Each structure stands twice: as structure tokens, then as C-alpha cells.
Amino acid sequence: MNKTRLFSAAAAVAGLSLTVTACSGASNASEGYPAKSVTFVMPYAAGGPSDTTARAYGACLGKLLGGTFVVENLDSGAGAVAMQKLAGAKPDGYTVGLSTNGPLVLNPMSNDLAYSQDDFQALGTMAEIPTLFAVPKDSPYKSLQELFDAAKANPGKISIGVPGATSSLATELKRLQKESGIEFSMVPTSGSAELITNLLGGHIDAGFVNDYVDVEAQVKDGAIVPLAAAGEARSEAFPKVPTTKEAGYDVKTTSVYGLFAPKGLPQDVSDKLESGIETCSQDAEVISQIGDRFVPNSFSDAAATQQVFSDMRTRYEPILAK
Amino acid sequence: MDILSNLGEGFSVALDPMNLLFVLIGVVVGTAIGVLPGLGPTATIALLLPVTYTMDPTASIIMLAGIYYGSMYGGTITSVLLRLPGEAASVVTTFDGYQMTKQGRAGAALGIAAIGSFIGGTVAIIGLTFLAPVLGKIALSMGPAGFVALMVLGLFLVTSLGTGSTIKSVSMAAVGLLLSTVGQDPVNGSARFTFGQAPLLSGLDFVAVAMGLFGVAELLRSLEQTEKAQIIKTKIKNIWPSRRDLKDSAGAIGRGSALGFFIGILPGGGGVISSLASYAMEKRRAKDPSRFGKGAIEGVAGPETANNASSTTAFIPLLVLGIPSNVVLAMIFGALLMHGITPGPQLMTDHSGLFWGVIASMYIGNLMLLILNIPLVGIFIQMLRVRQGILVAFSLLIVLIGVYSINNSSFDMWVVLAFGVLGWIMSKTGFDPGPLVLAFVLGPILEKSFRQSMLISGGSLDIFVTDPAAAIIFGLILAVIAMKAITGFRRRTAGAKASTEAPVTEDASPQGTDGPDSDDPSPLLTASAVPGEPEPLPAGKQHSPTA
Numbered sequence: 001m002n003k004t005r006l007f008s009a010a011a012a013v014a015g016l017s018l019t020v021t022a023c024s025g026a027s028n029a030s031e032g033y034p035a036k037s038v039t040f041v042m043p044y045a046a047g048g049p050s051d052t053t054a055r056a057y058g059a060c061l062g063k064l065l066g067g068t069f070v071v072e073n074l075d076s077g078a079g080a081v082a083m084q085k086l087a088g089a090k091p092d093g094y095t096v097g098l099s100t101n102g103p104l105v106l107n108p109m110s111n112d113l114a115y116s117q118d119d120f121q122a123l124g125t126m127a128e129i130p131t132l133f134a135v136p137k138d139s140p141y142k143s144l145q146e147l148f149d150a151a152k153a154n155p156g157k158i159s160i161g162v163p164g165a166t167s168s169l170a171t172e173l174k175r176l177q178k179e180s181g182i183e184f185s186m187v188p189t190s191g192s193a194e195l196i197t198n199l200l201g202g203h204i205d206a207g208f209v210n211d212y213v214d215v216e217a218q219v220k221d222g223a224i225v226p227l228a229a230a231g232e233a234r235s236e237a238f239p240k241v242p243t244t245k246e247a248g249y250d251v252k253t254t255s256v257y258g259l260f261a262p263k264g265l266p267q268d269v270s271d272k273l274e275s276g277i278e279t280c281s282q283d284a285e286v287i288s289q290i291g292d293r294f295v296p297n298s299f300s301d302a303a304a305t306q307q308v309f310s311d312m313r314t315r316y317e318p319i320l321a322k
Numbered sequence: 323m324d325i326l327s328n329l330g331e332g333f334s335v336a337l338d339p340m341n342l343l344f345v346l347i348g349v350v351v352g353t354a355i356g357v358l359p360g361l362g363p364t365a366t367i368a369l370l371l372p373v374t375y376t377m378d379p380t381a382s383i384i385m386l387a388g389i390y391y392g393s394m395y396g397g398t399i400t401s402v403l404l405r406l407p408g409e410a411a412s413v414v415t416t417f418d419g420y421q422m423t424k425q426g427r428a429g430a431a432l433g434i435a436a437i438g439s440f441i442g443g444t445v446a447i448i449g450l451t452f453l454a455p456v457l458g459k460i461a462l463s464m465g466p467a468g469f470v471a472l473m474v475l476g477l478f479l480v481t482s483l484g485t486g487s488t489i490k491s492v493s494m495a496a497v498g499l500l501l502s503t504v505g506q507d508p509v510n511g512s513a514r515f516t517f518g519q520a521p522l523l524s525g526l527d528f529v530a531v532a533m534g535l536f537g538v539a540e541l542l543r544s545l546e547q548t549e550k551a552q553i554i555k556t557k558i559k560n561i562w563p564s565r566r567d568l569k570d571s572a573g574a575i576g577r578g579s580a581l582g583f584f585i586g587i588l589p590g591g592g593g594v595i596s597s598l599a600s601y602a603m604e605k606r607r608a609k610d611p612s613r614f615g616k617g618a619i620e621g622v623a624g625p626e627t628a629n630n631a632s633s634t635t636a637f638i639p640l641l642v643l644g645i646p647s648n649v650v651l652a653m654i655f656g657a658l659l660m661h662g663i664t665p666g667p668q669l670m671t672d673h674s675g676l677f678w679g680v681i682a683s684m685y686i687g688n689l690m691l692l693i694l695n696i697p698l699v700g701i702f703i704q705m706l707r708v709r710q711g712i713l714v715a716f717s718l719l720i721v722l723i724g725v726y727s728i729n730n731s732s733f734d735m736w737v738v739l740a741f742g743v744l745g746w747i748m749s750k751t752g753f754d755p756g757p758l759v760l761a762f763v764l765g766p767i768l769e770k771s772f773r774q775s776m777l778i779s780g781g782s783l784d785i786f787v788t789d790p791a792a793a794i795i796f797g798l799i800l801a802v803i804a805m806k807a808i809t810g811f812r813r814r815t816a817g818a819k820a821s822t823e824a825p826v827t828e829d830a831s832p833q834g835t836d837g838p839d840s841d842d843p844s845p846l847l848t849a850s851a852v853p854g855e856p857e858p859l860p861a862g863k864q865h866s867p868t869a
Contacts, residue, residue, distance in 0.1 A: 045368070045652075045653075046368035046656065047649075047653035047657075048656060052656060052659065052660060055375075071372075073368060074730050075524070076521045076729040076731050076734075077521045077522070077523040077524050078523045078524050081520050081521050081729075081731060110512070111512075112513075157780060159778045165506065165508060165509055165511035166506065185778065185780065186777070187466075187774050188508060189774070190508070190770065193589075194589075196644075196645060197461070197589060197645050198465055198466070200645075201465050202465075203465030203467075214664065216664065217664045217665070217666025218666060221666060221667035288662065289375070289660055
């Protein structure tokens with residue numbers, strides 16, 4: 001186990017240096033794909049859950065298909081630079097990328113960018129990070145109902161943190177406020193770490209945050225109390241906490257990490273990648289690296305992933321449209 | 323003592339030959355990348371992250387931490403020798419460090435920086451060992467309102483740093499704040515001043531701006547001079563800090579350690595503020611503040627010490643609470659997750675071997691850095707013997723590669739060049755890049771925190787009084803202003819007396835460069851004047867009582 005990991009890391013490093021030189025050779029993609037190293041663009045910086053996902057799948061796909069997937073972090077421009085590169089690449093399977101709600105759907109909707117969602121085709125879902133509502137441990141609000149009732153009674157007085165002004169969590173909360181008339185004071189932070197700090201310090205009343213291991217550690221410690229899981233199902237980490245739907249509110253979002261390619265990939269290449277993701281999503285090593293509960297148990301294929309993101313677009317178009 | 327037995331356990335982990343090797347690799351790599359301008363710890367750790375997945379978790383964190391604090395040592399070298407600050411905290415070091423190089427005292431500057439860094443780092447690790455859990459809680463007391471106060475304090479210090487006129491410093495700080503608004507609005511996400519350029523959505527990159535204004539501008543300026551002039555200019559007088567240098571710096575190092583230790587705990591911006599605060603403090607305490615910005619060794623010793631101390635204490639929120647306080651620590655967080663270890667409040671108990679092993683490795687790493695850096699100083703200053711033309715070309719190449727490596731973006735290479743030209747024009751017109759760059763770093767935190775505070779308070783400014791952290795910091799600022807006003811008043815009355823007795827003093831003023839006292843909006847700037855010295859009052863005022 002350890003040896004193979006060492007090998008794949010070594011291969012990744014070697015591949016990195018070969019990327020530039022190994023450009024000649026079979027350009028006929030379909031036959032022996034991949035015949036050279038594949039660039040795996042990442043719209044986020046190294047270190048977060050999306051990066052872990054890209055690296056775990058990159059290594060696994062490389063082993064499985066017999067090539068090297070080189071992860072390239074292009075986090076400038078809030079992910080727009082990575083997406084632009086992916087949109088502009090040749091649809092031959094040698095440039096793929098991870099993407100999710102923000103860079104793929106929300107960003108091109110609210111900003112003038114040189115790409116849109118239509119420039120990409122999904123290949124499958126690699127991981128999903130659920131979300132939840134949480135409060136600090138000594139909060140007066142013991143349930144989602146109490147929190148929302150307080151916001152109804154005092155419009156704009158209850159502060160609620162969201163990780164980033166353009167995150168899907170912020171957008172979803174905006175949609176809820178618009179449709180239900182409940183008015184929170186929404187406080188965007190620069191990310192989960194800052195949001196958790198503010199929750200722990202009691203600087204905000206509540207948080208709408210990714211249900212990731214960083215939050216889980218604080219819940220285990222008793223410093224943060226989850227009120228509701230904002231997804232279709234209860235959180236695997238907190239099975240006793242109800243979903244928002246059970247609590248009586250229509251507010252839900254999930255960060256879906258899909259693999260994408262520029263539109264127009266040859267069918268056999270996209271098939272190869274799609275089944276590759278499926279196999280890797282059952283790979284023990286991938287699951288242990290990303291975390292068991294973030295890798296979907298039943299594979300969501302190319303069509304299903306595409307559907308998730310076009311649903312997202314329909315849902316948020318009225319809120320974000322320029 | 324429970325802590326001592328834990329630390330003992332930590333040392334038994336850190337002294338394992340394999341772990342010792344990884345400490346060494348970490349600090350050597352850290353120093354090396356610190357020396358290469360632009361290629362900071364962020365890019366390096368991102369590159370090495372996949373490699374650590376195959377390693378033992380303790381060894382990998384020991385190595386990554388070594389890279390991080392090692393790069394803080396290394397970053398000094400280019401700031402001092404070439405005026406190329408690789409990260410925000412070393413901007414302050416360029417003020418006096420580069421001037422020392424010009425006077426042939428590069429060795430002394432680097433030597434004192436290494437010694438100060440060692441002491442600051444060690445003091446911070448001792449603090450980390452014994453006080454981590456308590457201090458972790460302090461970090462939490464800083465909410466948005468507290469950060470607003472901290473950033474105001476920072477800006478306050480920024481405008482007091484320059485050697486030139488205060489009006490110029492303030493206007494440069496304003497430009498820095500303006501430039502920091504480029505990119506997505508932190509609250510509603512709309513694009514500002516991006517002109518349709520996707521890379522600008524995340525704003526201008528700090529390293530590109532700083533490298534351009536300081537480094538590239540300086541390279542351009544050096545091309546104006548003949549080669550002969552430069553050889554004389556960079557003649558190396560002495561390699562080691564003299565006994566007097568050590569004596570002069572001792573206080574600065576002590577105060578820098580304390581400042582860096584406490585300010586470093588605050589997530590985000592801690593490093594810059596601590597080196598800024600240390601510089602301002604040394605300048606204020608100095609007998610002759612006019613030496614600052616012209617090669618005062620305390621101006622290198624204090625900020626460098628504070629910077630290293632704060633980079634060590636930045637680990638406290640991560641190790642104790644599971645909150646990464648900057649990008650580099652976020653990546654170390656990611657590395658831990660990959661090994662199935664979640665940094666959080668339970669880390670200390672669930673993985674005590676790792677926790678204490680990493681802390682113990684920092685003691686060892688700091689010692690290694692000192693031993694490594696002392697002989698390296700001698701080697702690095704040889705760089706100054708390289709012919710200017712070659713050195714300039716080579717530096718520019720490395721700067722461009724480094725800047726590219728941060729975001730893998732060629733756009734940033736244009737940014738660094740554009741700011742290089744701007745910096746060159748600024749140096750021609752007597753504008754100091756320091757306030758601009760530092761305000762550029764503080765601006766986004768100030769804006770975001772202020773708007774968050776306003777959202778939380780519903781638009782009421784009361785939050786800055788009711789929030790304890792904000793109240794304390796604002797109280798501190800007011801106290802400094804009051805003190806300054808009182809001493810200013812005393813000096814004025816004393817000055818009036820003095821001028822009646824000895825009207826000749828007016829042209830003996832050594833503080834001429836600090837600008838006239840009366841139109842100085844920043845109380846710290848001229849708080850420097852010491853009783854007994856001729857007061858820096860404008861001639862007109864000075865004469866009025868006698869006229």
C-alpha cells in the first residue's frame with residue numbers, strides 16, 4: 001500500500017517535469033488514450049477538500065488508465081482563470097478539470113466572463129460536501145425553528161455567517177430570504193476557517209457552513225452545535241440532527257465536485273473517463289484520502305452530474321442574473 | 323510537570339533520526355526558497371504536498387513546518403541584499419536592511435537578522451509550549467470589530483514609517499488602499515476595477531506588487547549608475563555584527579520577541595502588524611530616530627525578530643483550535659487531513675505524539691537554522707561581488723519565475739513589471755513604496771472586517787466600543803495620540819523658551835526629514851523627538867514668541 005503510494009507520487013513528480021517535453025506523439029486521442037500526461041486544472045488553491053479530491057482522483061485515474069494526471073492549481077480570479085483555460089483547451093481529453101457551483105455556475109452568471117456553463121461537459125461526480133446550519137455552544141437557539149423564528153421576529157438582527165460572498169451557500173441563503181421573506185443579516189467570511197473562528201468567538205449568531213471535517217471536530221468538542229443538515233439526507237456525521245426539510249424549511253445546497261472537460265470530447269474518451277471515475281469512487285485509497293462520507297456510495301454519472309448543475313442554474317438564475 | 327513530560331515525549335519523537343532528517347530537509351528547503359524571490363513557502367508547500375501523502379504524518383508536518391519558518395529566515399536575505407521582499411512581513415526589513423547593504427554592512431544586517439530570528443523563534447516556541455491552550459482562546463476574542471481596530475492601528479503605524487514627508491506617506495497609503503479594492507467585493511461578490519480581466523477578480527497579487535515596487539524598481543534604478551560607482555557603493559566593510567551592533571540590537575530583539583509572540587496569535591495579518599509595530603516601537607524609542615530608514619540596525623533586528631516569533635505562534639490557532647490562520651497553515655491543515663488527522667481541539671490529546679513532536683522539532687529546527695545561516699551569511703554577501711549587469715538580469719529572471727509560480731499566471735508577470743516601472747517613477751519623485759505596499763496588505767482585511775462589523779451591528783458604530791478586543795485596541799490608539807499631544811505641547815512650550823534663549827538652534831534640527839511637526843497627522847511619526855534635543859518646529863512658529 002505504502003509502496004504504491006510512493007510510486008504514484010514519484011510518477012506524479014516525474015510527470016510534472018515531462019509535461020512540457022512529452023507533447024509530440026499520438027494526437028489521435030481515441031486510440032491509446034492517454035498517450036501523454038493529462039492536465040488536471042483546479043480552480044482552488046492546494047490544501048482544501050477540492051484539492052484533496054483532485055489529487056486523489058488524479059492519482060487513481062493515472063494508475064487506472066495508465067497515464068499521468070498532473071494537478072494544476074489555478075486559483076486566481078476566484079477560479080475563473082482555471083475555467084477559462086479549461087474552456088479554451090482542445091476537447092481531446094488531455095485537459096480536464098474539477099469544478100463546482102461557484103466557478104462553473106454562479107461566477108459566470110454574476111460576472112462578465114469569457115466562458116459559460118455551456119462550454120463544458122460533465123464526466124461524473126467525484127465527491128460531495130454537504131452543508132449545515134450551526135450555532136455556538138451557548139446560543140439561545142436550540143433548533144432551526146427557533147433560529148428562523150428569531151429572524152422573523154427581528155428582521156435583519158440575527159447575523160449568520162456564510163463562507164464567501166459568491167459561494168453557493170450565500171446564494172442559497174439569498175434565495176431563501178427572497179422567497180420566504182425571512183431577513184437575516186448575512187455576513188460573508190473569507191472561508192470556512194474564518195467562519196468557524198467567528199462562531200467559536202460568538203461574534204455571529206449562526207453559520208451556514210460546509211459540513212466538513214473541520215466543523216465536525218468542533219462539534220465533537222462541543223464548541224459548535226449543528227441545528228440542521230441542509231441537504232436531501234441527514235449528515236452521516238450527525239445522524240440525530242434533522243434535515244432542513246424535516247425542520248420545515250426549503251433551504252439546501254451541496255458542493256458537488258464534478259470532473260469536467262471542454263465540450264465535444266470524443267465519445268470513447270469520455271466513456272473511458274466516466275467509467276474511470278466510477279471505478280475510482282470505489283477505490284479504498286481514494287475513499288480514505290477524501291473521507292468516506294464525502295465520496296458518494298452510488299455513482300452519479302456524466303448525465304446525472306450535468307443535470308445537477310443545470311438544475312442549479314435554473315434555481316439561481318432569478319437571483320443572480322445580470 | 324505534565325507539560326515537561328509531554329515535551330520530553332515530543333523530543334523523543336523529534337530526535338528520531340528520520341524526523342531529524344526531515345527537520346533538516348525542511349529548514350534547508352525553506353531557506354533556499356526564501357532566498358529565491360517570489361517563490362515563497364505557499365508555492366513550495368503546494369508542490370510538496372503530494373509527496374507528503376506517502377510519508378509518516380509526523381515527519382511530513384515537521385518538514386512542512388520547517389519549510390515555513392525556514393523561509394522566514396531566507397526571506398530576509400533578498401530583502402536586505404536586493405530589496406526584494408518575498409512576503410508582507412519582510413517589507414519592513416527592506417527599509418533599513420537595504421540601506422545597510424548600501425553602506426557595506428550587509429553582513430551585519432543578515433547576521434543580526436539570523437540571531438534575532440533565532441531568539442524570536444525560540445521565545446515563541448517556549449510560549450507555545452507552555453501557554454498554547456490559554457492563548458488559543460485569546461485568538462477567538464478577535465472578531466470582525468477587533469480586526470477593524472487592529473487594521474486601523476496598522477495603518478496608523480504605516481504612515482509613521484516613512485523617511486520622507488508625512489503627506490507623501492499618507493497619500494501613498496491611500497493609493498495602496500485604493501489598489502486593494504481591485505477584485506471581487508467581499509460582501510456582495512460583484513467585480514470592481516477588473517476591466518474584464520478574469521485574473522483581476524481575485525485582486526492584484528501582493529507578491530507581484532511588492533516585488534515590482536521594491537525589487538524591480540531598484541533594479542531599474544541601479545541600471546542608471548555606472549558600474550564603478552556601484553562597486554564602491556557595495557564594498558563590504560565587515561561581515562559580522564560588531565559588539566556595538568549586538569548591544570544596539572539587544573533591546574530591539576527582546577521587544578520584537580514579545581510583540582511578535584502576542585500579535586502572531588491573531589489569525590490573519592499578524593505577521594505584518596507585528597513587524598510594523600516592532601519597527602514603529604524601535605523608531606519611537608531611539609535616541610536619534612532620523613537614523614531609521616538610513617541603515618539603523620535596530621530597524622532590522624526588531625522586525626525580523628517579531629516576524630519569526632509571530633510565524634511560530636501562528637501555529638497556535640491551528641494546533642490548539644484547528645483554525646489555520648494563513649494560506650501556508652491551511653495547506654499544512656490539508657496535509658494533516660490527508661493522513662486522516664483532523665486538526666482541532668482534540669489534536670493535543672488524540673495525537674499527542676504528533677503535537678509535541680512538531681513543537682519539539684521547532685526547537686531543533688530553529689537551532690539548525692542559526693547554525694546554517696551564520697556561515698551562509700558569508701556566502702550570500704559574496705553575491706554582491708557579482709557584476710551589477712549580471713546580477714540585475716538574473717534577479718529579474720528569478721523574480722518573474724517566482725511571481726509566475728504563485729498563481730501559475732503570466733498575468734502576474736505583467737503586474738510585476740508594471741509596478742516596477744511605477745516604483746521607479748516613485749523613487750524619482752520621492753515617494754516611498756513602503757506605505758503603499760503595507761496599506762495594500764491591510765486594506766482588504768480592514769474593508770472586509772468593517773463591513774462584517776456593520777452587518778453584525780446593523781450599521782451601528784457602537785460595536786467598536788462594546789466589542790472588548792476593539793475597545794482595548796482603539797483605547798491604545800487614543801492613548802498614543804493623547805501622549806503625543808501632551809509631549810508635543812510640552813515640547814512646544816519648552817521650545818518657545820529655548821528659542822528665546824538660543825535662536826540659533828533652528829538650523830541644528832536633525833529631524834528635518836521627518837517634516838514639520840505641526841502638519842503631521844500621525845502622532846507616532848515625530849513622537850521620536852527626545853527632550854533636550856532641538857525641537858523640529860518650523861522656523862516661523864519658533865520665532866513668533868520672540869518677534
